[in-house]
Amino acid sequence: MSVQYRTAALALLLVAGATASMIVGRYPLSLADLGHHLGLWAMEGTDPKQAELVRTLLLEVRLPRILAAICVGASLSVSGTAFQAMFINPLVSPGLLGVLAGASFGAAAGMILSTRWLVVQASTFAFGLLAVCIALAMARAYRGDRLLLLVLSGVVVSAMFTALLSVIKYLADPYNQLPAITYWLMGGFSLVTRETMTVMMPLMLLGTGTIISLSGYLNVLTMGDEEARALGVRVTALRTALILAATLVSSLTVVVGGIIGWVGLIIPHVGRMIVGPDNRILLPFSALLGALYLLLVDNISRLVFPVEIPLGILTSLLGIPVFAVALRLGRGGWN
């Protein structure tokens, strides 16, 4: 099966998965109900009051949550794929340059300083961005291997914000704030609202779209800086653009759903095993695969257990066996 068909098949699966996710839940619906409530067709004998409730459930609860899973899954996978290619390293994930540590700190600080969710979201985003900017500036300040310096700066910045997060946790009120911070950082979409997704979805699509549109250049970056430059690529400008786009979407994933680990590390590997390492094909494929994966895991988190399990815990627990199988099956396009 050619890669185009695989991508198309995956896109269909994602649409089917999203539709199925709309009708399953504590209040199960039929496909006919779904069409009716979304105004696609009319159905006889429905109670208008009941219908209003179901409509609210669908549009205000299920749909934002499904879109969140899809956008966050796609964002993390595309950033992870781009980072693995850019840093020519299979162990790299979107948090490499400190964006997740910074955003975690930002979220915690926001929760301490304000009770308004908007402030928390703004602080999450701002500190995610700030962490990466610090890492970029640090790497610039030294001479030597650019990639190595970026990785080292990322490690340092991550460590710094992790320590600062501990400070916040230590200072937080242990009865209200500390549990709130801890649960939030475990990740999950139960708090996602339609308003949040209305703002975040276009931004995440813009960021992932930017990365995907630069995929031809990304292949050349994996040949090393000098070769890429000799092939006509403005390496530093390109890498900065890619890092900023990946940082934008990664920090937004924390704004939407807290820390959701492993998706950005394993999905690129699984995608590479299925369609190969060519980023022009791999990046869109990873986006679809990550979206589908997170959608499925989110359904498990809200349906399988009587109490909702935080998504970040599930992605880690499920991600490890998936990764083990992926490693067993092949090197996945790495040499």
Add this chain to the structure above:
Amino acid sequence: MELTMDKIVADSIVFGYSRKTVLQGVSLKVGQGEVLSLLGPNGSGKTSLLKILLGLLRPLSGTVAIDGRPVDSMSPKELAKSVAYVPQLHRIAFSYRVIDVVLMGRLAHSGLFGRTTREDERIAEAALDRLDISHLADAAYSEISGGERQLTLIARALTQGAKTLILDEPLNGLDYGNQIGVLEQITSLASEGFTFVKTTHFPDHALWMATRVVLLNHGHIIADGKPHEVMNGRTLSSLYLADIALVSVGDGLRTCLPRTVLDKKPVPGSHAGRSLCAG
């Protein structure tokens, strides 16, 4: 008609790092169709010079012009269309197909998002065909032989549209047959008007096919000219700090023989050999 035009003009290049000077006022002109071999011991500044010619390193002072235009005034894409880099035999992290590696050469001709077109693919296929490796188009770059990889990189250089190719140790790590195969292609391309500047560790390669040899030592050019003019026992011995003889093998052909080694070659059955066996 343009045979006299200089493809590369490097003038008084000085280059170095904080404590070490690597190149101390190197000037060089390369004309169209020349195959220039840059010889010199490790650390003589060969690779730095190549990278300065490619615009990858900036000299401390001095200028480089490619096709009559100063390198620092050219955008990376313009530069890539004029001069191509064929790096040392390397492994790449991802197993791209050969045709996709060659297609990377078309990025210099693409728009903002680096999309390649059907026409670009046709040009890449033609380059593979030109180097007789069309059959490898769909093979994984990581799984072909070293010689084939080097030819793939040369095909990529042709795909860039560059008429000047700069090669860093193009034969390093290749077996003898592959070395000959790559040299054959370089010679044939040069006869079509392509210009080559390459470094080599093997003086014999320069004797076989270079039209010009530049000897570099301690950041200075110590000799520059046709192979028969500049390559002799004296210059090579001083360059490599070994006793090297150039021996004529008839038909005006010569080859290098390292006397230092040949004189000490053990003779089977001699004393040294026996003592080894006894041990």
